Amino acid sequence: MRTLAFGAVVVFGAFALAFPFLVNGYWLSVGVLAMFYAIVAASWALLAGYAGQFSFGHMAFVSLGAYTSGLLVKWFDIPIPLGMLAGVLMCGVVGSGIGFVCLRMRGPYLALFTVAFSEVLRIVIVSENEVTGGSGGLEVTPLFHARTDTPYYYLGLALLLGSLAIMQFLVTSRWGLFFRSIRENEDAAAASGVKVVRFRILAFAITSSFAGLAGGFYGHYIGILTPDIGSVDQMGLVVAMAVIGGTESIVAAMIGALGLEFLVEALRSYGQWRLVLFGALLLLTIRFARNGLLALAWQQVMRLGSRRRTRSIGQEAG
Amino acid sequence: MPGSPPLIEARDLTKRFGGIVAVSGLNFAVQQGELIGLIGPNGSGKTTTINLLTGHVTPASGHITLRGRSARGLAPSEFATLRVGRTFQITQLFSRMTVLENMLVPGLARPHSHKPAATATARRHLEFLGLAALEKLQAKNLSGGQQKLLELGRALMLDPEILFLDEPFAGVNPFLRDEIIVLVRKLHADGRTFVIVDHDIEALQRLVHRMVVMSRGEKIADGTVAEVRVNHEVLRAYAGV
Amino acid sequence: MTDYLLIQALNGLVIGVIYAVIAAGLTVIFSILKIVNFAHGEVYMMGGYFAYFAISLVGIPPLPAVLVAMMLSFAMSVLIERTLLKPLYSPTTERKGDYGILITFGISIFLRALALIIYGPYPLRPPSFWPGVLVVGGLIMTWDRVFAGGAGVAMLIALVLFMNHTPWGEALNAVSQSRESAAIVGINDQRFYMLAFGLGGALAGGAGALVGPIYSLSPSMGLLPDTQAFAIVILGGMGSVAGSIIAGLMIGVSESMFVALFPDPSRSLTYAQAFSLLILMLVLLIRPTGLLGRAHVAMD
Numbered sequence: 001m002r003t004l005a006f007g008a009v010v011v012f013g014a015f016a017l018a019f020p021f022l023v024n025g026y027w028l029s030v031g032v033l034a035m036f037y038a039i040v041a042a043s044w045a046l047l048a049g050y051a052g053q054f055s056f057g058h059m060a061f062v063s064l065g066a067y068t069s070g071l072l073v074k075w076f077d078i079p080i081p082l083g084m085l086a087g088v089l090m091c092g093v094v095g096s097g098i099g100f101v102c103l104r105m106r107g108p109y110l111a112l113f114t115v116a117f118s119e120v121l122r123i124v125i126v127s128e129n130e131v132t133g134g135s136g137g138l139e140v141t142p143l144f145h146a147r148t149d150t151p152y153y154y155l156g157l158a159l160l161l162g163s164l165a166i167m168q169f170l171v172t173s174r175w176g177l178f179f180r181s182i183r184e185n186e187d188a189a190a191a192s193g194v195k196v197v198r199f200r201i202l203a204f205a206i207t208s209s210f211a212g213l214a215g216g217f218y219g220h221y222i223g224i225l226t227p228d229i230g231s232v233d234q235m236g237l238v239v240a241m242a243v244i245g246g247t248e249s250i251v252a253a254m255i256g257a258l259g260l261e262f263l264v265e266a267l268r269s270y271g272q273w274r275l276v277l278f279g280a281l282l283l284l285t286i287r288f289a290r291n292g293l294l295a296l297a298w299q300q301v302m303r304l305g306s307r308r309r310t311r312s313i314g315q316e317a318g
Numbered sequence: 319m320p321g322s323p324p325l326i327e328a329r330d331l332t333k334r335f336g337g338i339v340a341v342s343g344l345n346f347a348v349q350q351g352e353l354i355g356l357i358g359p360n361g362s363g364k365t366t367t368i369n370l371l372t373g374h375v376t377p378a379s380g381h382i383t384l385r386g387r388s389a390r391g392l393a394p395s396e397f398a399t400l401r402v403g404r405t406f407q408i409t410q411l412f413s414r415m416t417v418l419e420n421m422l423v424p425g426l427a428r429p430h431s432h433k434p435a436a437t438a439t440a441r442r443h444l445e446f447l448g449l450a451a452l453e454k455l456q457a458k459n460l461s462g463g464q465q466k467l468l469e470l471g472r473a474l475m476l477d478p479e480i481l482f483l484d485e486p487f488a489g490v491n492p493f494l495r496d497e498i499i500v501l502v503r504k505l506h507a508d509g510r511t512f513v514i515v516d517h518d519i520e521a522l523q524r525l526v527h528r529m530v531v532m533s534r535g536e537k538i539a540d541g542t543v544a545e546v547r548v549n550h551e552v553l554r555a556y557a558g559v
Numbered sequence: 560m561t562d563y564l565l566i567q568a569l570n571g572l573v574i575g576v577i578y579a580v581i582a583a584g585l586t587v588i589f590s591i592l593k594i595v596n597f598a599h600g601e602v603y604m605m606g607g608y609f610a611y612f613a614i615s616l617v618g619i620p621p622l623p624a625v626l627v628a629m630m631l632s633f634a635m636s637v638l639i640e641r642t643l644l645k646p647l648y649s650p651t652t653e654r655k656g657d658y659g660i661l662i663t664f665g666i667s668i669f670l671r672a673l674a675l676i677i678y679g680p681y682p683l684r685p686p687s688f689w690p691g692v693l694v695v696g697g698l699i700m701t702w703d704r705v706f707a708g709g710a711g712v713a714m715l716i717a718l719v720l721f722m723n724h725t726p727w728g729e730a731l732n733a734v735s736q737s738r739e740s741a742a743i744v745g746i747n748d749q750r751f752y753m754l755a756f757g758l759g760g761a762l763a764g765g766a767g768a769l770v771g772p773i774y775s776l777s778p779s780m781g782l783l784p785d786t787q788a789f790a791i792v793i794l795g796g797m798g799s800v801a802g803s804i805i806a807g808l809m810i811g812v813s814e815s816m817f818v819a820l821f822p823d824p825s826r827s828l829t830y831a832q833a834f835s836l837l838i839l840m841l842v843l844l845i846r847p848t849g850l851l852g853r854a855h856v857a858m859d
Contacts, residue, residue, distance in 0.1 A: 054660050105843060107656045108595035111664070113843045115597075116786055116836040123836075127829040174426040174433070177415075181423045184412035187374065191410075192472060193398035193427035232782060236668035243661065272676045279669030286661050287643055290653075413653075 016157060020150045027265070028149045034261040035156030036218045039163050041241040041257035042250045043210035046167055049247030050176070051203040052183025054107065056235050057098065057114030058211050060121045061091045063230030065212025066219030067125065067132060070140035073220075080143055084216035088209045095208025099201035106186075118230060125227040137224040143217075152221050159217055160254070163210055167250050170206070179203060240282040246292025255294060323386035325350045325480055325511055326371060326402070331380035333366055340366040342535040344380070348480065348513060353506050355522035355543075356515045358532035359555055364515045365407055367532070368482045372404045373397040398424065403478030407485050409465045411472075413458035417449060420457050420468055424475040436475075443471045447501065463494040470501070480511040487518040499525050523547075531555065562697040567819040568812055573704045575811020576711035577766050581784055582791035582803040583718055584762030589792065591734050591755035592647065594659035598639075599763050600785025601670035604778065606632045606764025607771040608678055611685040621688045625710065625768040632764020633757040639666060640756040648749065667781075674778035684775040707769040714765055715804060718758075722800070731755060783832055790839035793846060810835060 020028055044058045065087035073083040098117060102110050125132045132138055144151040170176055178199050181189040190196050219225045228234065238257075245256015260278065267274045289296045324347040331344040341363040348354060356364050369375040371382060373394040382389045384400060392400075412420050418440060425436035444450045447467045452460060457468060466486065473481055483502075487495050495518070502525060506512055516522055522529070529546040531539035533555035539546050546552055581603055588596050610628035613619045619627055643662055646652040689702035721728040734751050767781075774780070791810055795802030817834050821827035 052657075054657065056664065101844060108660050109843055111597070111660050112595065112786070112789055113840055116839045116843075119782070119786070120833050120836050120840070123829055123833045127826050174422075177419060177423055177426060180415055180419075181412050184414060185410050187394070188406070188410035188412060188472075189423065190394035191372065191374070191398055191404055191406075192424035193395050193476060194423060195393075195395050195427075197393070233668070233671065233779075236664070236671075239661075239664065240668070243665075272672070275672035276669065276676055279665065279672045282665045283643060283662065283669055286658070286665055287646070290658070 020148070020153050025148060028153055030262060030265045032149050032152045032156050032221060034258045035153070035160045036214050036221075037238065037241060037261050038160050038254045038257040039214040039217075040211055041238050041245065042164065042167060042254045043207040043214070044238055045242040045245075045247045045250055045253030046171070046210075047203055047207040049242065049253070050171065050183065050250070051179040051200075051207075053099075053102075053200065053203055054111045055098075055102075055114040055204070056111050056232070056239075057118040058207070058238060059230045059232075059235045060114075060118035061095060061208040061211035062215035062218065062234075063121060063125065063227065064094060065091050065215030066140070066225050066229060067138065067215075068212070069216040070138055070219045070225055071132070073141050074139070080141060080220055084213065084220070087216040088212045091212025091215075092205045092209040096201050096205040098208070099204030102204075103197060103200060115232065115235075118235065119232065122227050122230045125230070132227075133225070135227060137226045140219045140223055140225050142223055143220040149221075156217060156221075159213065163213070164250065164254065167210070171250060175199070175202075236282075237278070240278050243282060244285045244293055246294045248291060249294070252292050252294040256292065322350070323383070324348055325352075325385060326389075327381075327383045328367070328371060329381040329383070331367075331370055331382065332378045333363075333370055333375060334378050339535050341370065341377075344532075344535075344537055346530065346537060346540075348511060350479070350511055351506075351509065352511055352513075352528060353502075353526045354513045355519075355526035355529045356513055356532065357517070357519055357522065357529065358538075361534070362532040362555075363535040364532055365484055366535075368404060368484055368513075368515060372402055372482060395427075398427070398476050399429070401476055401479045402482070403473035403476045403480070404482040405466075405469045405473055405484055405486060407488070409462075409469050411457040411465055411468060414456055416454055416456055417444065417460070417468055418453045420472055421475050424472055428476065440471075440475060443474045446504075447471050448497075463490060466490065466494075466498075467501075470498075474505075478510060480513070481505070483512065483514045483516075485516050486514060487516050487521050495521055564816070564819055566698055566700065567815045569698065569700060570704065571812035571815030572808060573700075573708035573711075573811070574815065575808035576708050576715070577770055577807075578784070578787050578791055578811050579804040579807025580711045580714050580762050580766040580769075581788040582795065582807050583715060583800050584759035584766075585788045585792050586759075586795075586800055586803050587718075587731070587755050587762070588759035591731060592644070592752055594644075594647065594663065595789070596759070597660070597663040597785070598666035598670060599759070599788060600781025600783070601667045601674075602632055602636060602760045602781075603763040603767040603784055604674060604776070604781035605635060605670060606767030607685075607776045607780065608674065608683075608767075609764060610768035610771055611683055611776060614685055621686055621772070622706075624685075625765055628768035629761045629765040632767075633761040635764075636760025637753050637757040639760075640753050644752070644756065648752065667785075671778050671781075678776070678778060680778065682775040682777045685771040687772045701773070703772045707773060710769055711766065714762060715800075718762065719800060727754065731758075783835065786839050787835040790835055790842055793842045794838070810838060 019031055023031070040058065040062055047058070048054045068090045069080070069083035069087035072078055072086050073080055098114065102113055105113055126134050128134070129136065143155070178189070178194045181192065181194055182196055182199055186196055215229070218229065241257040241260045242253040243256070244260065245254065246252030264274055264278070267277070270277070285293060327347040328344050331341055332339070333341040344367060346367070356367065358364055366375060370377055373392045373396065376391065384402065389397070412423065418437070421440035421444065422436055425431060425440055426433065441450065441453070444453060447470065449464060449467055449471065452464065457465065460468060470483070470486070486498055490498070499521060502512060502514070514522060514526065523543050526543065529539070529541065529543050530537060531546055531549070531552045538551045538555060539549045581599065585596060585599050588594070588599070606628045609631040610624040613624040613627040614621055643666065646658060647655055652658060687703050688706045692699050692701050693705050722732055723729065731751060731754065787810060791803055791806045794810070795804070795806035814831060814834050818827050818831045821830060
């Protein structure tokens with residue numbers, strides 16, 4: 001089993017590295033967006049699936065990171081990496097604030113609050129159009145002056161892998177244990193000495209920062225930034241990606257994002273029906289495969305594997 | 319130990335939930351090394367007392383001291399770090415985490431802890447509780463009795479000086495009950511202090527030295543098992559008069 | 560000037576009644592199914608469209624179309640409940656709270672996407688219930704608004720009567736107080752969950768149908784009323800229909816006044832949307848356990 005997984009990673013990795021040379025410009029741009037969504041979905045999975053905080057305000061942080069960086073670079077002419085860093089820090093701070101404010105809220109009330117927060121932010125961005133460009137959009141300085149999206153793709157890939165590495169490290173550390181204990185049973189976690197307050201705020205701060213990073217990357221790639229990126233429907237897309245992939249695994253959520261983003265584009269000819277399809281897929285997954293489709297597929301693979309083994313044992317014995 | 323401050327003490331402790339007074343003017347001191355049973359009819363405030371003395375609930379008035387210093391307003395996690403452990407009336411485990419992980423949460427939440435040492439300690443406690451073979455199982459897949467023992471083990475990971483057990487014998491078969499009594503005796507002999515809430519007065523009488531009785535939020539008796547047994551107030555409280 | 564404010568206040572009352580109807584539906588769902596229904600706004604939206612198509616496709620006159628919309632909303636809600644909400648009552652379902660959040664959020668996404676496909680993104684305006692305006696002294700109000708307010712009040716009265724004077728309604732009441740004791744008495748029928756979700760949906764759909772001629776229909780029209788309804792339910796306190804009504808009226812009027820008095824008219828409309836969102840956030844901050852409001856620790 002292990003060698004199979006390792007082999008898959010190698011193949012996948014090689015494909016990912018060679019991707020820009022295998023596809024045309026259109027699919028390359030899809031790849032860039034896929035990298036973006038993967039970071040967002042993975043960080044949401046970390047917050048909701050792993051730490052158990054079902055926040056629907058995640059896209060607000062993507063938006064915040066994007067607009068912060070875009071506006072700072074536009075007004076103060078600072079280098080883009082600095083702008084993106086400012087976006088990340090802004091999201092970390094605001095994320096901590098949200099985490100703090102939501103401390104006494106559990107479950108659906110946290111979800112409600114964060115959805116409201118997300119919409120308020122979007123409304124402010126739309127209303128203050130002199131500053132933000134409103135619904136018409138904000139022109140954001142592009143990161144690279146290249147004829148193709150190739151540099152964006154590799155940067156996105158690097159950011160994704162870096163984010164993944166950090167998140168995996170967190171998940172396997174004692175912090176990962178504490179996050180999960182809070183998800184499982186907050187009272188028991190407190191009685192076990194886990195500083196629940198600190199870790200709930202941390203969960204928000206960390207995951208919001210990743211969202212801000214993704215947002216900054218997105219803004220400086222897409223060139224025209226609109227408030228839609230922080231809309232509830234975008235949140236729904238990310239939720240679908242993470243849930244269909246699998247919310248309790250960062251990697252599964254990431255794969256879900258990559259898969260869905262490519263699927264969205266592959267089904268472009270179906271127009272708006274794609275969204276209906278994904279909505280239906282989301283509902284079916286929640287209803288019948290709560291741990292995500294990847295976990296389901298893995299189960300099936302394991303079952304096939306053990307059946308083959310017992311059959312071969314039977315053959316040997318018989 | 320005469321002369322030294324109590325390990326944990328409640329003075330004039332009061333707690334209200336809405337219009338109902340759960341605990342009223344409670345004075346209760348626990349010396350180091352004691353083995354105390356806390357009994358009383360339903361609604362007498364026993365679990366609230368534990369919740370007050372472990373930080374899960376804040377008092378309306380009164381004082382709580384831990385090792386002589388005020389513990390008022392401390393969070394449950396702080397009580398845990400100060401080596402006050404507890405179990406819950408309804409077993410509260412980390413269901414989808416393994417038995418070992420359940421033990422490692424408090425183990426690694428302790429300051430200056432390392433994974434190898436904490437894992438070794440966890441395994442030692444699991445061995446003591448007879449759960450060693452179940453290390454890799456998810457907590458939700460344990461039997462009810464095993465879950466109760468795991469919860470005790472989790473509390474032990476705090477290296478607690480004092481342990482509050484909330485109805486450890488509830489819904490437990492006689493074999494497991496006897497096993498729990500043996501375990502508590504061993505832990506007590508090791509120097510840990512116990513306050514045990516339960517309705518199984520028979521089991522407590524076999525185990526504890528001192529019995530405290532509550533009724534309607536007030537302490538109505540506090541003495542040796544023999545003394546409390548013939549106390550009129552207690553009999554009246556249980557008779558529902 | 561005062562006439563203008565008075566008209567705004569009256570409009571606020573009408574919209575408050577609509578909010579109260581939506582909130583009442585949400586209350587019924589919450590108190591029986593114990594879930595926060597993120598898809599409620601989308602049922603409201605669908606109700607509006609049901610009425611529109613009942614009028615334009617089938618030729619049903621506008622007033623009965625509201626009833627048709629309510630019936631279709633009821634049916635749709637029951638369908639949703641039977642197919643997607645069943646796991647909430649099954650003992651084998653883990654983490655029912657998370658399930659409820661995810662599935663209702665998913666339903667809202669799905670319904671919005673479906674609406675976008677079927678109805679298109681451009682706003683549609685159904686025909687008026689009654690053309691023209693009502694003029695009383697210096698006060699003017701379109702008949703549509705008058706009708707909406709009146710019909711809304713009628714719906715609320717009908718709901719209260721149903722809950723208190725019919726066997727099904729009283730049973731619903733009992734289940735909402737305590738599922739366990741209701742089960743002991745013998746009320747353990749999954750039909751109650753169907754009824755509750757259907758009833759809640761019917762109210763939301765009816766509200767949507769009433770609002771169509773006034774504000775016109777769009778697939779995303781349910782997002783804001785949803786949050787408004789939540790704010791009202793929490794503010795009005797713990798599954799109390801009366802509380803929801805009062806809170807609904809309060810929020811409706813104050814929202815109107817907010818728009819009327821907002822210093823910057825170019826922004827007043829967009830920020831008006833934020834008004835109820837901010838109220839919701841505030842309410843959640845102050846009463847974080849929201850609808851249940853019970854202490855988490857057992858009393859003994």
